[in-house]
Amino acid sequence: MSDFSKHDAIQSPRLIKSLRYPVPAGSEITPEAVYLNRRALLGMMGAGLASVALPEESKAASKIEPLAAQKNAKFLPPSDPPTDIKLATSYNNYYEFGTSKSAPAREAESLTVRPWTVEVTGEVMKPRRIDLEELMRLQLEERIYRFRCVEAWSMVVPWIGFEFRQLAALVEPTSKAKYVRFTTVARPEEMSGLRAKLPSLDWPYTDGLRMDEAMHPLTLMVVGMYGQTLPNQNGAPLRLMVPWKYGFKNVKSIVKIEFLEKQPEGSWTKAASNEYGFYSNVNPQVDHPRWSQKRERLLPALFASRETELFNGYGEQVASLYAGMNLRFNY
Amino acid sequence: MDAVSPPSKAPFSLTQRLDEALKQPKLVRVLKLMLFVACLWPMVEPPLHLYLDPLALGANPAEHIIRDWGDWALQLLLLTLLVTPLRLWLGVGGLLRFRRMLGLFAFAALCLHVLAYLGFDRFFIWDEIWADLLKRPFITLGMIGFVLLLALALTSSRAMVLRLGGALWTRIHKLIYPAAILAVIHYWLMVKRDVTEPLLYACLLFMLLAARLPQVRPWLKKRRS
Numbered sequence: 001m002s003d004f005s006k007h008d009a010i011q012s013p014r015l016i017k018s019l020r021y022p023v024p025a026g027s028e029i030t031p032e033a034v035y036l037n038r039r040a041l042l043g044m045m046g047a048g049l050a051s052v053a054l055p056e057e058s059k060a061a062s063k064i065e066p067l068a069a070q071k072n073a074k075f076l077p078p079s080d081p082p083t084d085i086k087l088a089t090s091y092n093n094y095y096e097f098g099t100s101k102s103a104p105a106r107e108a109e110s111l112t113v114r115p116w117t118v119e120v121t122g123e124v125m126k127p128r129r130i131d132l133e134e135l136m137r138l139q140l141e142e143r144i145y146r147f148r149c150v151e152a153w154s155m156v157v158p159w160i161g162f163e164f165r166q167l168a169a170l171v172e173p174t175s176k177a178k179y180v181r182f183t184t185v186a187r188p189e190e191m192s193g194l195r196a197k198l199p200s201l202d203w204p205y206t207d208g209l210r211m212d213e214a215m216h217p218l219t220l221m222v223v224g225m226y227g228q229t230l231p232n233q234n235g236a237p238l239r240l241m242v243p244w245k246y247g248f249k250n251v252k253s254i255v256k257i258e259f260l261e262k263q264p265e266g267s268w269t270k271a272a273s274n275e276y277g278f279y280s281n282v283n284p285q286v287d288h289p290r291w292s293q294k295r296e297r298l299l300p301a302l303f304a305s306r307e308t309e310l311f312n313g314y315g316e317q318v319a320s321l322y323a324g325m326n327l328r329f330n331y
Numbered sequence: 332m333d334a335v336s337p338p339s340k341a342p343f344s345l346t347q348r349l350d351e352a353l354k355q356p357k358l359v360r361v362l363k364l365m366l367f368v369a370c371l372w373p374m375v376e377p378p379l380h381l382y383l384d385p386l387a388l389g390a391n392p393a394e395h396i397i398r399d400w401g402d403w404a405l406q407l408l409l410l411t412l413l414v415t416p417l418r419l420w421l422g423v424g425g426l427l428r429f430r431r432m433l434g435l436f437a438f439a440a441l442c443l444h445v446l447a448y449l450g451f452d453r454f455f456i457w458d459e460i461w462a463d464l465l466k467r468p469f470i471t472l473g474m475i476g477f478v479l480l481l482a483l484a485l486t487s488s489r490a491m492v493l494r495l496g497g498a499l500w501t502r503i504h505k506l507i508y509p510a511a512i513l514a515v516i517h518y519w520l521m522v523k524r525d526v527t528e529p530l531l532y533a534c535l536l537f538m539l540l541a542a543r544l545p546q547v548r549p550w551l552k553k554r555r556s
Contacts, residue, residue, distance in 0.1 A: 083390070084386070086386060087386070087389065087390035088390070090389055090390060091389055091390030091391060095524070099523075099524060099525035101389070101390075101391070102389065151523075153390075153391055153394075155390075198525075198527070200524045200525050201524065271524065287466070289467075290467055290469065290520070290521075291463075291467065292459060292462070292463060294459065295454065297391065297393060297394075297451075297452075299390045299391055300385070300386070300389075300390050300391065300392055301393070302392060302393045302396075302451050303393070303450065303451055303454055304393070304451065304452050304453070304454060305454050
């Protein structure tokens with residue numbers, strides 16, 4: 001018997017409650033103070049003051065531009081307001097810039113994100129290199145997604161991006177395309193983590209999805225957050241966002257997308273396959289070997305008091321993808 | 332020359348003068364007070380910082396605090412273990428007067444570390460904690476280390492030394508060695524990928540333990556002259 005059935009996911013009262021997506025008040029959707037702070041900061045930069053007061057933030061901010069996108073009201077989180085932008089942009093796992101959470105915000109500005117092209121290849125009719133500017137002209141929208149890290153912390157982030165299906169349509173995948181692999185840029189001269197004597201992971205960073213997961217309307221290619229283009233530490237200029245999977249599946253700074261016939265192996269799976277599986281769907285019933293996944297700390301809360309939901313609360317939309325699968329085995 | 336013998340007629344070296352100074356109770360009291368504040372501050376600072384500015388510790392203040400307290404407990408434990416080699420090397424017997432305070436502060440920081448884990452991470456849900464203890468080696472080993480150091484802390488008073496007798500007391504307090512080894516392994520197993528820091532602690536601990544080998548002790552003493 002499988003540990004999971006479609007029936008469980010649909011009937012769970014907690015899931016149903018979480019999927020109602022009530023619309024929060026305007027002040028909840030957009031942390032106004034955050035925008036105002038950012039504007040004040042940009043203003044200060046003009047006056048040349050920020051470089052004295054806040055050198056790091058001002059330099060990082062200089063590359064970030066406002067980015068307008070239609071808000072998609074379907075994708076508002078159940079109840080929690082978005083995480084403070086300061087926290088979402090200063091607490092990042094991006095091992096190419098060091099293994100601490102604070103390193104990427106410090107180190108990632110050395111990455112050149114313009115110009116940027118993505119090589120889209122593999123089992124497709126029209127393999128091509130696509131310029132970022134072309135992708136920016138696709139149908140962009142803002143969606144507020146829950147973000148659940150495998151380390152048992154979570155955030156709520158307003159992403160700006162387009163559905164992966166739009167990109168797939170540009171290259172026309174063939175019937176042989178069963179999986180998609182995403183690859184992060186690897187530039188030792190710009191990424192301090194790649195110059196480390198003991199490499200923390202096997203570079204370049206890759207991870208993949210099953211074709212139906214990639215083509216799911218929830219799967220987003222992200223180019224911005226909080227009404228701006230992506231900061232480098234968050235994976236500029238283009239990253240993946242699959243909200244029902246653990247954070248590490250969301251490959252950052254993507255330079256290559258391959259449509260494949262065989263299941264690819266991600267960097268973390270390669271590093272520790274017993275801890276990080278191919279699916280890595282958020283699941284409170286399947287613990288990480290070294291820690292429990294039952295609850296999570298919604299940052300910046302002190303207590304890890306939030307109960308983690310199956311598929312990170314997106315069960316209604318994605319549970320059918322895994323009907324009949326044993327999720328304890330296919331972790 | 333032994334640490335407790337009277338000073339020679341030769342001009343005092345710095346360490347000899349330190350040895351003499353540490354025989355003055357008043358000075359020792361002042362130094363102990365300074366050490367007390369120095370040991371206490373890193374325990375108080377993170378929560379105080381958070382209280383004054385909710386964003387000061389970044390996005391995950393609980394993790395920050397748990398790790399700060401764990402780091403400080405481990406560092407104080409290694410400092411406690413440094414007292415004996417340093418005493419042998421410098422020939423300053425009076426250093427021993429500070430060892431108990433270092434050890435007790437290591438335990439105090441450890442108590443905060445454990446308490447923060449139980450509360451912040453596990454939300455005081457005891458069956459989850461119990462499951463954690465059984466299932467996760469780094470938690471299991473950490474907790475064993477905590478129990479060992481609890482035994483040391485409970486028998487740290489002068490009265491307990493007298494009650495247990497020197498030989499037994501010494502034997503009990505050798506448990507600091509396995510406790511320190513467990514602490515480093517606990518840290519090592521906790522990190523996801525980058526073991527640089529645990530490796531550093533492992534090297535330091537190795538040196539501190541090696542300094543206690545009968546082959547090394549005389550060499551340490553000889554360095555003094």
